[in-house]
Amino acid sequence: MAGACFVLFIIVFLWSSGEIGSNIPLSRELGLSFMLKIGLISLILLHIADIREIILPAKKKNLEKISIAVAVVVIGSLAFFFGQGLLINYIIAALGATVVILGGVKKGITSRSFNVIGEINIWGNWSKIEKVELSTKEDVNFLGNWKQKIDPDNGEVAVLIHRKMAMRKEVHYYDKDDFEKVLSLLKEHLPAENIKIRDQASIRTY
Incomplete structure (x- = not known):
């Protein structure tokens, strides 16, 4: 969803600035810009609602922070080079950057799930979660597969989330001190057989 919104933002932004579709009537450009603003504002409100529901926030990894920063820089660059001094373009850019930031910092556990x-x-x-694996002694790679850590436990709880029909596995990290709280939240909403706790020697069902 975030990727689609980002692409839509770029297309409409360039469209309204005259970089593409310059033969499109102005009323249609304004209509597209208005629809995009409504869509972005709706996403902002939905992201804020999700953030307010967070019971236990996940830790933000450096790669995630860098990705958010790069996306914001790209949006800011588009506004700077193609905004043509039009207020509507700067408003769209600000809304787009806000969507990216809020969507990137909302990871965590809520009463509605992850x-x-x-x-x-x-x-x-x-209901879409097939299994959740937790570990304090192993890490996961970027493909969502477990790998042996070279260094000792770094004080984090790695949570690997297997979702039905998902293209990829989701990985969350929490402070080690929050291990029992994470486990308690999972037990409230998932069957015991769907919760796995990993250690160096084996995988066991809670």
Whole structure:
């Protein structure tokens, strides 16, 4: 969803600035810009609603912070080079950057399930989770596969979320001190057989 909104933002932004579709009537350009603003404002409100529901926020990894920063810089660059001094373009850019930032910092656990970057969680998704694995002694790579850590436990709880029909596994990190709280929240909403706790030697069902 976030990727689609970002692409739509770029297309309409360039469209309204005259870089593409310059033969499109002005009324249509304004209509597209208005629809985009409404869409972005709606996403902002939905992201804020998700953030307010967070019970336990996930830790933000450096790669996630860098990705958010790069996306904001790209949007700011578009506004600077193609804004043509039009207030409407700067408003769209500000709204787009806000969507990216809010969508990137909303990871965590809520009563409705896990907040995932770029996805709206207003209806919840506990029923879509097949299995959740937790570990304090191993890490996961960027593909969502477990790998042995070279250095000792770094004080984080890695949570690997297997979702039905999902293209990828979702990974969250929490402070080690929050291990029992994470486990308690999972037990409230998932069957015991769907919760796995990993250690160096084995995988066991809670």
